[in-house]
Amino acid sequence: MGRRTVVLAGGAVALAVVVVVSVLVGRSGGDPGSAASPAASASASNQPGEVAAALRKLPTSPETVVADGARKQLAGHAAQAVPPGSRVEPSPRSWAPDGVGGGTMLVTVTSPGHRPVTYAAVMVFEHGGWKVLATFPLQGSA
């Protein structure tokens, strides 16, 4: 079971409070395919493996896993986003479908000369394959 914490910090002027709410920890062993959309043509049970396979293409052909929604922002710089020679380690066990045709998977990328960084990769199923829409570096890993 996941763990949640709530932190309230009240400032002296009664205005500075930050509420930290940690939420949502899925449990391992859940049914990752239970919320899959028919939009994803891949078999729900194969999704973790398919997503991981797509992510492993990043060092060699990153352009093939760029989602439509990210192309404008990326402007052809996919190779700079994941430099050649980077080591990519997706975590199929972390696959979390979003129920609307996509999901997130944790992936650790180690670029040459850099420390490993773990991302939450937002994946969408487009044009017959899994693509990366955006990534969020995990707190403390960057």
Add this chain to the structure above:
Amino acid sequence: MSRRLPRALVTLGAAVLLVLPAPVLSGSQAAASAPSDPESWARGCSAPALGLGEDTVSRAPVLNGDRSPSGGPVVNRPDATGKWYPIVLVHGWTSSDTVADPDDDTGAFSHRIDLSSNRIVAPHVTRSLIGQLQGLPGAAVFTFDYHPYSARWVDDKHLGPALGMVIDCLYRASGQKVVLLAHSMGGLISRWAATHPGITGADRSGEISTVVTFGTPETGSVAALLAAVDIDLSAATSEALAFIHLILSACGRLSSREIETGTVCDKLPAPARTFESDAGIALRAGSGQLAALLPWPKGIFLEALAGDTSFEAADGMGWFQWPSTHKVTGAGDMIVTSGSALAGAGNARSVHCDYQLSPARGVADQFLLRVGLIAKSDVALQPLGSFGGACFHTSLMRDIELTNEALGAVHDDLSSRAPPTPAALRAAPVPSLCGHRPGTLVNGTLPNIPASQGSVELAGSGRRARNMYATGDLDGDGTGDAAAVLQCSRGGVGWPDWIVFYRPGPKIMGAFDMGSVVGGARDGTTRIAYRDGKIVVDTLDARTSDTGCCPTGRAVVTLRWNGRKIVADSVQHLTGPTDITFTGIGNVHLGMSRAQLTDLGYTGSEGAAGCWEFSAPGKPYVTWGPQVGVVRIYPTSGDYQTAIGGIKANVSLLASVDEDFTGYPIERHLHGDFGQGSDGVLVHGPGGVIGIGVGPPPGASADDSLRTVTSITVGDATHAGSMEVGCN
């Protein structure tokens, strides 16, 4: 499995209570004998009564958990005029709003209002939105619950058409336009009902006054859109979509049962199952079903409310090492963008929430994604047990700012139907009366008129004032109007009264000069009352013989608004105890039996020729016969007068008789042939004859018209004059 978060509430400093136009909850509980009772509407408009299958239509009870600002229970009562107004709540997709019992706070609108997006305000409302509404005088709150059919599109017979039938029924039962408050897809169901024919026309703008929507996807739902294969990115930015995907994915591992248990996921519809339903597909931005929905009718006021969430990624977001942005906007309430929720509204309001989002590994399981959210405002956004925050889709009816807006819209609607109060009329505008300029009353009097030039003022004071004021719908528009009596003069004696109709505001609808129907009866109005869309005026009635000061008759005048002006629908001139008509005097009539006379206090004795003479204190003399009843009635003093023309003995001339009874047959006996050698005339009318004795011409004049009336009697054809006729 419990997934509830720790619950805490922090209120810092001097929190400002933003507790609304909080209604004043005083007075007694609703009168059970109200002429139009919401409980009877609830019975007549129930789902079984309307054949709506498993839909539920019910009147929301006052919730035990709802407290008034004073700490007591919420009092749900009619308005000052005893009226109730139907308000229907329509829940959203996958929700429900039936309030099973007074302890049930699980409905979409029955949760305590406990969230705020305001940085310096801590919510301190002691009731739900239902309770807030029930605090409005006259608010009869109903719920329309279609949850067994949630997966269907709004044109399903159990959704839009069913709500339409409920609206028709409540409108018919109450005579009042219906107010709708709807969440999410409930707004689209309301829109379907509003745009289709009801009982008043081609759409239901004649039956619905105001619609308030919370997060209704007027142009579609982004979250539903995400389920589509081809995403229309114009509906939201890719960054916003990425944030939504991220959060949904965290929810995706939770079973539907777990999703009910108090995380952000319970603010989102259960994912795939619902998004792939008929409704879910139709809800996608740009869907054909949405495009087929007609725009809201212009005659309905639409207040749209929305949540608008912004996210900032603590460590940025991007595409691996290629950064894009830290902050994105446009996520709306996570299900519906604010642009979609506010589309087409006459009035729109959104609340804004900023969150910092921090993805991290799970603590217990390194393979898991853990999403932390930090509220960016300076104080807690909400009681912490409810993670969702004020801006999330299913939390919108718990947000104080949005519920304030909703309550204000309903309050404005209901109060616009209330008639002007007596207090408001004391500062009301007045038209030109008695030649004075139009103006606005100050404390009931038109100011700036020199005393020598007269006055314009509301009639009556103290208890009498209550008889000079009446309320009701005078122009048929469904709102309350008022009528008031105004008196005016030009410096001398008062002029006849004016009756002025007012719409809410108060605004002048029209004015009526009572002098046009009751002559010079000054200050003559004794009471006005509302009846069936009209004003009934009890008034003194000036007879032709009355002096200006002193009207002696009475009349009942019925006034109505004909769409352009006030007209006298009827004028009934009444007879008083000293009024002489063709059939009697006062309440003594020809043909009455001895028993009837006895009931009136008469006693009698037998006279000549079979006639009995009866008398009673203060009443006219009566001649009665055993076979024919009362055959003659004659006054005992000079106070009596004819109802027509006001002819009085020893006052009027024969000329007046001729003039006032023009059109009636007048039989003249002016040569000693009126009986016992006297002179007089017989005026024949319906039901009897008025015998009028006259004296000789004055002086040497031969002009009979100058003869003075000396006596007046009422009788049948053979007893009206002074002739001695028996009663056998």
